[in-house]
Amino acid sequence: MSSSRAASSSSSRNRQSTQERVLAQTTLDAELNAEFEESSDSFDYSKLVEAQRDTPTVLQEGRSEKVIAYLQHIQRGKMIQSFGCLLALDEKSFNVIAFSENAPEMLTTVSHAVPSVDDPPRLDIGTNVRSLFTDQGAAALHKALGFADVSLLNPILVQCKTSGKPFYAIVHRATGCLVVDFEPVNPTEFPATAAGALQSYKLAAKAISKIQALPGGSMELLCNTVVKEVFDLTGYDRVMAYKFHEDNHGEVFAEITKPGLEPYLGLHYPATDIPQAARFLFMKNKVRLICDVRARPIKVIEDEALPFDISLCGSALRAAHSCHLQYMENMNSIASLVMAVVVNENEEDDEVGSEQPAQQQKKKILWGLIVCHHESPRYVPFPLRYACEFLAQVFAVHVNKEFEVQKQLREKSILRMQTILSDMLFKEASPLTIVSGAPNIMDLIKCDGAALLYGGKVWRLGTAPTESQIRDLALWLSEVHMDSTGLSTESLHDAGYPGASALGDTVCGMAVAKINSSDILFWFRSPTAKEIRWGGAKNDPSDMDDSRRMHPRLSFKAFLEVVKMKSLAWTDSEMDAIHSLQLILRGAVDGVVKPTGKASLDEQIGDLKLDGLAELQAVTSEMVRLMETATVPILAVDGNGLVNGWNQKAAELTGLRVDDAIGRHILTLVEESSVSVVQRMLYLALQGKEEKEVRFEVKTHGPKRDDGPVILVVNACASRDLHDDVVGVCFVAQDMTVHKLVMDKFTRVEGDYMAIIHNPNPLIPPIFGADESGWCCEWNAAMTKLTGWHREEVLDKMLLGEVFDSRNASCLLKNKDAFVSLCVVINSALAGEETEKAPFGFFDRSGKYTECLLSVNRRQNEGGLITGVFCFIHIPSHELQQALQVQQASEQKSLKRLKAFSYMRHAINNPLSGMLYSRKALKNTDLNEEQMRQIHVADNCHHQLNKILADLDQHNIMEKI
Structure with missing residues (x-):
């Protein structure tokens, strides 16, 4: 594929090329499928892939009918796998409108172990699904089917009325109906409980903790870790991380196998190995299980009066395509489990602010797959599959983070190299310097x-x-x-x-x-x-x-x-770097730059609306005033750890007056248990590494001595001089003493829960809670004030999915990543691992975005059993928010000034390069002594201007920032 330079943005070019590739591959997928269906034993995959590559685009037109037939065949297949059975229900009456041929035997066979049923139910078109199960199971199923998101309570535990056999009912909504998969439950492996999602999290909790503990900065380490954890969790013979490249071809990026298997690590595969239709299905149904490629598929019988074909896209039981089954059997893989890894699309002009609703967030794309293969038939129960899906979601969040880190490093590297090459050009005024020198x-x-x-x-x-x-x-x-x-x-x-x-x-x-x-x-x-x-x-x-x-x-x-x-492929960022260098080269080679005019330059500088030193002094004064009057404790130390700042709030909390605190070493003011923490924090900050959300305890003095230590959660900020050297550290803290006392009462089951939760005292933070099954059971007055949602509107709703979610919830979260992160901290607490001060944000009832910190603690009964969670929200004080806004405004103005410096530098440098070129040319002509003297003076002026411009070098300024 080739492209000439266009005026469109890089991301729009990328989107267009991606769409073209998808359409082209879908057509090729349809062609290969048709050849497979028609050729049987004569199907030659390798030759067909190569032949299709060489087929001109014009010859591929007019194949829309074949493509449509192929997509319908993939999405509307009427066969399922035999490890479960399937029912399709009318959305209003819950009557059966389709069922798999094995459903009557699995769901209605009478067992001698169960007392006789007077009128055993019969499964057929028109049967009401509730009549097939015991009252408890029927009620649970009816409740789930009444939700807007019917999959919210999956899996639903039901028992057959005739046999007493337990099944997991997994519900999803399809076009025109509800589809329910029924999978037999083995109580010895997975206890029969309705809290399926929470049970699944416990299975994956250890793996998730390991992924979250990774240092970051290495995609290879991240992928190797996730395949190892899935390998241990599922017991498959082979687990791979399969990554899609920009041209849609795939690569085995990480792998682990049992001894004796041939590794596939490093293998690349044509895009046709995983058709676009299959990728679409992975986006809809993110876990795919094939138990036995040799098992006979089961037919689904539909009501002949239906005006539509039932789609099985969302069913875990959907039978695999015969072409894929043959591929698996040829590689001696009899069973497989595949999880989709879905990430944010990397498009610059689709970026949105952090305070926009989830519906406006970036599109999602399929980054790759976590693929498990086994050499013998293998069934993985739904709770374990759900655990793997959740693990894949956590993995996807970390992949997104790695993308951001890699993008920033790449952009910084390109910017640095552009600056170096530009300087080389400006000094020599010739393109030869960027091919003959180093770097080049x-x-x-x-x-x-x-x-x-x-x-x-x-x-x-x-x-x-x-x-x-x-x-x-x-x-x-x-x-x-x-x-x-x-x-x-x-x-x-x-x-x-x-x-x-x-x-x-x-x-x-x-x-x-x-x-x-x-x-x-x-x-x-x-x-x-x-x-x-x-x-x-x-x-x-x-x-x-x-x-x-x-x-x-x-x-x-x-x-x-x-x-x-x-x-x-050449990436958009690479082409943008080439284009930037091209513009610089044109100015250097031509030696003439179009005059921008003094008015244009003044206009750009005027946009800064800065008054130099006066504004800087005003900002500094405002920051000092905010520190002194802030309702949060703020303290500062010099390079030796001696206190040189101690505001009134710090004095009020500790009982130590400002005059008495100044000059004392910070380590003498903290509790013995916190000395090592503060030492480390101080050491790192003096090295320029600023830590956040660090907790330590400060001693109390005078009348406050008997109250015990003050518990602070602190952010460290390095103080720098005019030469950008670190000369001290400022600690901005939040007092968590009252909060800790309140939490202790909850976690030790002391006092009256309701009295504490609904106490109007402003010291009581916003609190909400959930029981062990995930239903919202607490929502205090402070939460109502913060969110706009009343207690009765959220109680008895699923905390994750109905109260908080990235879509269709009371309190919307920014995106799916934020929802996954919330799931992790809530479920971690239910598993016994508490979380403090995790970043959190949501949209309230009016659409206003609230940023805060979230602490989640387990709730225990008198016997020590975990019965739910309590969540505490911490909102920064108004003064601290105002200080942060002033800091952000100052940073934005600094960036605007940086852009002005960059503009001025380039605006001056280009004509200087032209003047240098002209002087070099004049030196080769016959000049008298006076003319040579003037050229020598001009050279000296040029060198002096270059030294001044070097001080305005964008890269150096950015490094300091």
Whole structure:
């Protein structure tokens, strides 16, 4: 795929290309499926994949009917797996409108172990589902079916009226009906309990804790950890983390196997190995279980009067496609379990603020899959599958975080390199410096080679075509892409370059930036196949697999055939970096910059609305005033740990007057148990590493001595001088003493719960709670004031899903990641692991977004058994919020000033470069002594201006910030 430089944004270009790839692959999926269905034993997957790659797009048009038939076949199949049975119900009457052929035997067979039933129920079209189960099970099922989100209470425990056998009922809504999967329960493995979601969390709690304890910064470590935890949790023979690349092909990114299995680590597969229709289904139903590829599928019988076909997309029982079953059996994988990893789409112009409702958040995309394979039939009960799904959601949250870290590091690296290359250009006023010096243009982006065509001469770097080939490329660009300012392609062959085959295996991908009509910068990439590693046994060319057998090794070979003339894709951020360098080069080469005019420059600087030192002094004075009058304790120390700041709130809480505190060492003022904590916090802050939400205890003095220590939760802020050196530390704290006393009463079951919860005292924080099954059971007056939702409106609703959720809930959360994080802290407390001061935020009834901290504690009965959770919300004081707003405003103004400095620097540098070029040219002419003296003076002025501009270097300023 190739693209000329366009005026559209990088993210819109990316969205368009992604849509084109999806449509193209869906068409190819349909073609391969049709060939498989028609060819039977003569189906040759490898040759078909390669042939479809070479099929021109124009010949692929007009296949919409085949594509539609293929998608309907995938989504509307009428077969299920045999490890359970299925019923489809009318949404209003709950009468059966479809059932699997094995449902009557599983749900209505009379057991001799159960007392005789006078009128045993009969399962057929029109049967009311409640008549099949005992009263308790029927009531639980009826309650679940009445929810707007019918899957909220999954799994629902029911018992057959005739046999007494227990089943998990898993409900979901499909078009025009409700679909219920019934899976037999083995009470010896999983206790029969209605608290399915909470039970499932306990199964995954250990794995989730390990993932959350990872240091971050390594996607490889994260993936290796999750496959190890899933391997231990599920007991499958092989577990893989399968990652999708931008062109939709897949890679085994991490893997763990039992001894003796051939590893697939490092294998890449064609995009067709996992069709787009299957990826769509993974987005809808995020866990896929296949128990036995050799088992006979069960037919679903529908009411003939139905005006629609029932979709089984959301059913865990849906039978697999015959093509996939054959693929699995060929690789000796008889059973599988797959979890979808769904992350935020990485599009810059889709970014929204943190205070927008969940409906406006980024789109979700399928990052990859966690794939489990087993060499014998294997059934995984629903609670364990749900635990794996929750683990995959937590994993996806951490993948999103890694994306953000990698993006920031990448942008910072590119910005740094752009700045260095720009400085090299401005000093020499010639493009040659960025190919002949170090660093050079190859360091700007990832590439295998680069070249510069300038003034009719060619300079080559790394793995690049020959000089004559580069000139031929330039000629081709001038003839075929004469109107574009640049070009990027993964395949010169696919882009139509006639000399692509002559480049051989050296180069196939290219990015181009035209400086002008005759001067061009090139970046080159080698074929993707050179980047691919084989993670297990070497790919032996003499190993002649049967090309008609679909197998991972054969898929890998097919992938290598597809990409042998393609390189890694050029990312949007890389193309933006190239474009920025292109603009700088044009100014340097031309030596002339279009005049912006004094008015334009004044207008941009005027937008800052800053009055220099006066405004800085005003901001500083306001910050000092806020610190002194704040209702939260604030203290500061110098580089030696001696107190040089102690506001009135700190004095009030501790009983130690300001004058008595100043000059004392901070470690003499804290409790012995907190000395090591404060020492570490102080040491890190003086190194520039600021910790947040650290808890320590401060001694009390005078009349406060008998009250016991003051419990503070503190953020450390490094104080810096004009030279950006750390000279002290400021501690901004929150007093948690009263909060701790209140929590102790709750956790030790002391006093009257209701009296504490509904006490109007402003010292009582907003409190809500849930019982051991997840139903909201407490909601105090402070919560009503904070959220706008009254107690009677939220009690007896599911805390996770009805009260708090990213959609269709009373208190909306920002996104799915926020909901997963809340699930983790709530369920951790129910499992015995309490959480303090976790960041939390939600939208209240009026749509206002509230940011706060959340502490979650287990609630125990007199016997020590956990009966639920209590959650405490901490809202920063008004003064602290105001201080943070002032700080944010100051930071924003600093960034605007930084942009103005950058603009001024470039606006001055470009004409200076032109003047330098002109002076160099004049030195080569006949000049008299006076003229040479004037040029020498101009050179000195130029050097002085360069030193001044160096102080305004954007990179140096950003490093200090």
